[in-house]
Amino acid sequence: MSVATYSPEEKFRLGMLWTDSRYRSTTIQIIALFIVMLLGAYLINNIITNLAALGKDFNFSFLFEPAYYDINQRLIEYNSRSPHWMAAVVGILNTLLVAVLGCILATIIGVIAGVLRLSKNFVISRLMSVYIEVVRNIPLLLQILLLYAIFIEVLPRPRASEPMLDGMVVATNRGFYIPSLVLGETGWIVVATFLASLAAIWGFRRWAHKRQEETGQITPVFLISLAIFLVPTTVVFFALGSPISLETPELKGFNYQGGIHLRNSLVALWLALSIYTGAFIAEIVRSGIQAISKGQTEAAYALGLRPNRTMNLVILPQALRVIIPPLISQFLNLTKNSSLAIAVGYMDVTGTLGGITLNQTGREMECVLLLMAFYLTVSLTISAVMNKYNASVKLKER
Amino acid sequence: MTKDSSIAFVLKEPKEAEPAPIATTGALAWTRENLFSSRLNTALTILSLLFLAWMIPGLVQWTFVDAVWFANSIDECRQLSPGGACWAVITARFDQFMFGFYPEELRWRPVLAFVLLGVALLPVLWDAVPARKQLFFFSAIYPLVAFALLWGDGFIFERVNSSDFGGFLLTMIIGVTGISFSLPIGVLLALGRNSNLPFIKLICVTFIEFIRGVPLITLLFVASTLLNYLLPPGTNFDIILRVLIMVTLFASAYMAEVIRGGLAALSKGQYEAADALGLTYWQSMYLIILPQALKISIPGIVNTFIGLFKDTTLVSVIGLLDPLGIIQPILADSTWNGLVVELYAFVGLVFFVFCFAMSRYSMYLERKLSAGDRH
Numbered sequence: 001m002s003v004a005t006y007s008p009e010e011k012f013r014l015g016m017l018w019t020d021s022r023y024r025s026t027t028i029q030i031i032a033l034f035i036v037m038l039l040g041a042y043l044i045n046n047i048i049t050n051l052a053a054l055g056k057d058f059n060f061s062f063l064f065e066p067a068y069y070d071i072n073q074r075l076i077e078y079n080s081r082s083p084h085w086m087a088a089v090v091g092i093l094n095t096l097l098v099a100v101l102g103c104i105l106a107t108i109i110g111v112i113a114g115v116l117r118l119s120k121n122f123v124i125s126r127l128m129s130v131y132i133e134v135v136r137n138i139p140l141l142l143q144i145l146l147l148y149a150i151f152i153e154v155l156p157r158p159r160a161s162e163p164m165l166d167g168m169v170v171a172t173n174r175g176f177y178i179p180s181l182v183l184g185e186t187g188w189i190v191v192a193t194f195l196a197s198l199a200a201i202w203g204f205r206r207w208a209h210k211r212q213e214e215t216g217q218i219t220p221v222f223l224i225s226l227a228i229f230l231v232p233t234t235v236v237f238f239a240l241g242s243p244i245s246l247e248t249p250e251l252k253g254f255n256y257q258g259g260i261h262l263r264n265s266l267v268a269l270w271l272a273l274s275i276y277t278g279a280f281i282a283e284i285v286r287s288g289i290q291a292i293s294k295g296q297t298e299a300a301y302a303l304g305l306r307p308n309r310t311m312n313l314v315i316l317p318q319a320l321r322v323i324i325p326p327l328i329s330q331f332l333n334l335t336k337n338s339s340l341a342i343a344v345g346y347m348d349v350t351g352t353l354g355g356i357t358l359n360q361t362g363r364e365m366e367c368v369l370l371l372m373a374f375y376l377t378v379s380l381t382i383s384a385v386m387n388k389y390n391a392s393v394k395l396k397e398r
Numbered sequence: 399m400t401k402d403s404s405i406a407f408v409l410k411e412p413k414e415a416e417p418a419p420i421a422t423t424g425a426l427a428w429t430r431e432n433l434f435s436s437r438l439n440t441a442l443t444i445l446s447l448l449f450l451a452w453m454i455p456g457l458v459q460w461t462f463v464d465a466v467w468f469a470n471s472i473d474e475c476r477q478l479s480p481g482g483a484c485w486a487v488i489t490a491r492f493d494q495f496m497f498g499f500y501p502e503e504l505r506w507r508p509v510l511a512f513v514l515l516g517v518a519l520l521p522v523l524w525d526a527v528p529a530r531k532q533l534f535f536f537s538a539i540y541p542l543v544a545f546a547l548l549w550g551d552g553f554i555f556e557r558v559n560s561s562d563f564g565g566f567l568l569t570m571i572i573g574v575t576g577i578s579f580s581l582p583i584g585v586l587l588a589l590g591r592n593s594n595l596p597f598i599k600l601i602c603v604t605f606i607e608f609i610r611g612v613p614l615i616t617l618l619f620v621a622s623t624l625l626n627y628l629l630p631p632g633t634n635f636d637i638i639l640r641v642l643i644m645v646t647l648f649a650s651a652y653m654a655e656v657i658r659g660g661l662a663a664l665s666k667g668q669y670e671a672a673d674a675l676g677l678t679y680w681q682s683m684y685l686i687i688l689p690q691a692l693k694i695s696i697p698g699i700v701n702t703f704i705g706l707f708k709d710t711t712l713v714s715v716i717g718l719l720d721p722l723g724i725i726q727p728i729l730a731d732s733t734w735n736g737l738v739v740e741l742y743a744f745v746g747l748v749f750f751v752f753c754f755a756m757s758r759y760s761m762y763l764e765r766k767l768s769a770g771d772r773h
Contacts, residue, residue: 029597036601043628050627121439122432123446137753138746139708141715142722146746149729149738336613343715354619364623371619372612379611 047365060370062361063088069356071347073263084357091352092374098270098348099335105274106334107327110281117286128282135279141340143276148268148344155264158255170249176262177249184243191244193236201225265346269338277334281327288323289315321393328386332379339375349374471733487734488744491724495744498564498719504556508567511547514540515574523759541578560638564719566748571638572710572720576645577703583646584653584702585692589683591654592661602654609651614712617644622716641713649706656702660695661687693767700760704753711749721745 017027051058063085070080075093078086117128135143155161155173163170170177183191208219237244249259292315300310341348342355349371358367421427433443464482466475468489475484488495497505518540521533548571550557563571590602609617621640629635664687672682692699714723725741728734 025595029595032595032597032601046630047627049631053631116442119439119442120432120435121442123450124442127446127450133754134750137704137708137750137757139711139722139749141711142742142746142749145722145725146739146742149742153736153738339613339615340712340715342615350613350615354616358619358623364619365627368616368619368624372616375613375616376608376611380607 056362058365060366062363062366065361067357067360069360071352073266073347084353084361087357088349088353088370091347091349094346095335095338095341095348095350098266098273098338098341098346099331101270102273102277102334102338103331105270106277106281106330109274109278110330111285113278113282114285114289117282118289132279132282135276136283140272140276140337141343144269144272144340144344147272148264151264151268158251163249168246168248170256172256173264174255175264176267177256177259178262179246179248180258180260182245182247184245186240187243189240189243190233190237194233197228197232201228204228263346265341265344268344269341269346273334273337276337277330280330280333284323284326284330288319291322292318324393325386325390328382328389332382335378335382336375472736483740483743484737485740485744487728487737487740490734491728494724495565495721497567498724499562500564500567501558501562504558507547507550507555511544512570514543514547515570541575560636563638565721565724568638568713568718568720569707569710572642572645572713573707575642576649576706576710579646580649580653580702580706581699583650584657585688587650587654588657588661591658606651606654609648610655614645614648614709615715617648618712618716620644637718641716641718645706645710648709649702652702652705653699656695656698657691659698660691660693663694664690696764696767697760700756700763704756707753707756708749721748 017023064083066081067084067087068080069087071078071087071090073094074090075097076090078090113128113131116124117132119125119128152173155171158170158172158174161170161172168179204224205221208221212218247258249256249261296314296318297310300314305313338348339350342351345351353367353374354371358364361367421430434440460481460483464479465485466478466482467485469475469478469484469486470490472484472487475486493502493505497508500508517533518537520527521530521537527533546555548558548563549560587602587606590598591606593599593602618641621644622637625640625643626634668686668690669682672686675682677685711720711722714720714726717723722745725745728741729738
């Protein structure tokens with residue numbers, strides 16, 4: 001019996017585009033490409049027809065025309081004669097301001113709440129669970145509006161307000177006033193000294209670390225760092241005759257003058273964002289700490305490490321690997337949520353570019369596109385950084 | 399056996415064990431262990447007890463004891479009890495909080511739709527319900543029934559304008575629609591992102607990253623201002639529908655990422671085993687991969703649901719009258735001018751109840767589904 005072997009010289013048929021798995025994936029993709037292109041063409045065609053019907057065009061020249069509106073909260077020079085793009089930049093800076101402030105405070109709140117939530121102390125851990133559950137289950141917008149309304153309704157008018165902390169801080173229904181730093185003529189020398197000592201601390205730590213690696217001798221890093229941090233700046237400060245002073249807010253007429261004026265909208269937005277995001281961060285911190293098995297602590301103790309070194313050298317490096325990626329995505333959420341500023345009238349980029357500029361110029365498409373481009377840039381930058389970090393701390397398996 | 403007379407007393411039976419020292423068992427030990435084990439711990443305990451002692455009596459006094467439940471204006475409230483909560487504003491405007499400006503004589507329709515929603519959800523949430531199959535059929539046609547009831551079909555039911563919708567009715571419409579449509583779309587997007595067809599993958603990745611990169615508010619701006627540009631001239635479709643589309647797309651991008659996590663957590667052997675059995679792509683996904691991946695991602699899915707439900711409040715920014723949107727005119731109304739906390743507290747409480755219930759349900763589901771893994 002002979003075995004008939006022959007390789008089928010099948011001729012290509014049109015049906016094989018679908019039935020043969022060699023071609024099917026290509027077919028599907030080409031169909032998908034066609035659908036996407038058709039959809040795109042349809043939408044673009046609609047946009048062109050609609051714009052033509054309304055007598056509008058698509059260009060960005062409006063950005064260079066004067067904005068004719070004021071922004072009360074600004075970090076750079078801006079007045080109502082400035083162009084729209086300046087207004088957008090003021091808005092972007094305001095967004096970044098509240099985002100950075102919020103990320104810092106939210107991390108502080110989150111770490112404290114997360115650690116206390118794990119505490120063996122029954123009362124405090126229950127208290128923290130209540131905080132986390134209540135805040136996480138109530139819409140952020142409601143929390144922002146509530147805080148803002150409380151500030152306006154409950155805080156006293158400037159005339160009736162009582163300065164706190166030796167006249168440094170004043171809380172009124174028009175906002176919070178805190179002291180500002182006034183740099184004298186030689187003030188920059190003090191600032192420069194301070195920056196130099198920060199650099200020196202960094203260099204010193206590196207040197208101490210290297211020395212320990214090579215010789216095994218341990219330098220008292222903390223005390224020396226503290227000395228470098230405090231001594232030179234203080235000496236220079238008094239040697240130059242206190243060239244930096246605090247300007248405290250003073251009641252003049254109906255309002256306070258001097259110091260830094262933090263508007264209620266900024267403070268309400270900042271606190272609400274921090275409290276809300278802090279609750280999420282607390283859960284992240286808790287799960288990060290719980291993810292490290294107890295054996296790690298016990299092994300470190302068995303090696304003779306003291307508790308604080310165990311924390312710094314064994315537990316934290318491992319817990320941070322679990323904590324940091326979701327933490328950064330919380331920062332990203334906070335930045336995106338800061339767009340709720342529009343509800344309390346804080347002039348962030350959604351309020352300027354997506355709010356007043358959009359309404360004044362009637363250029364919805366351009367404004368919304370620019371707005372989305374800004375948020376997308378921020379998000380994609382942060383995710384790129386995060387991917388880099390993830391790759392660098394990934395378990396190196398051998 | 400000789401008797402040793404020098405021993406005066408011999409214990410025949412073992413003595414009863416002494417009770418443990420009072421400091422190591424019972425309430426006292428628990429207190430010591432949990433509340434006062436170190437100086438820091440003691441300080442924390444005392445601080446938090448002081449905080450509670452300061453907060454709770456005042457809060458109870460304000461919320462319940464001194465509260466006014468029925469009155470016609472804030473002045474009447476303040477006369478009855480100057481230092482208490484004025485819940486009268488909620489009772490007076492309760493209908494608006496629930497239905498917005500939905501015509502009063504037609505309000506039985508949303509109520510009926512809500513009751514029917516319960517019936518439609520029953521077979522989905524609870525697997526021991528009798529006649530589950532028939533109920534599933536009802537769940538499938540429920541969206542049409544609800545639409546006819548809420549907006550009216552023009553024949554049996556009188557039509558109602560979208561601008562009259564408001565309050566928690568609007569929240570429920572957006573929340574329930576978003577939740578039920580974002581899950582299937584999210585599954586498809588996640589599968590697309592994991593697919594080995596580069597172009598399909600590219601479409602899904604672009605969509606997901608774009609939606610996740612921008613705040614919901616900008617998408618709502620698109621719904622309120624830009625969507626008209628994208629449609630043929632002269633089309634004018636409903637603002638609630640436009641918002642529904644945007645919210646659903648937004649939630650499905652987040653859903654896709656959650657489910658992708660579940661897909662990534664499965665071992666490669668599962669995919670290979672499905673292939674080895676000769677299952678087609680959709681069979682292997684439906685029968686083997688998705689049941690496991692979805693089970694892993696339940697906490698994330700429910701978190702996305704909760705986030706979506708909370709995010710429905712954002713529609714007040716583009717002028718819809720959801721509960722937060724309803725509050726604004728009340729704040730400006732001179733009869734109730736000056737009440738703030740009561741209004742927000744009420745809305746917050748309702749949201750809390752819904753979201754908290756959802757998170758507890760997800761815990762129950764997780765326990766129930768992981769019961770099979772234990773042995």
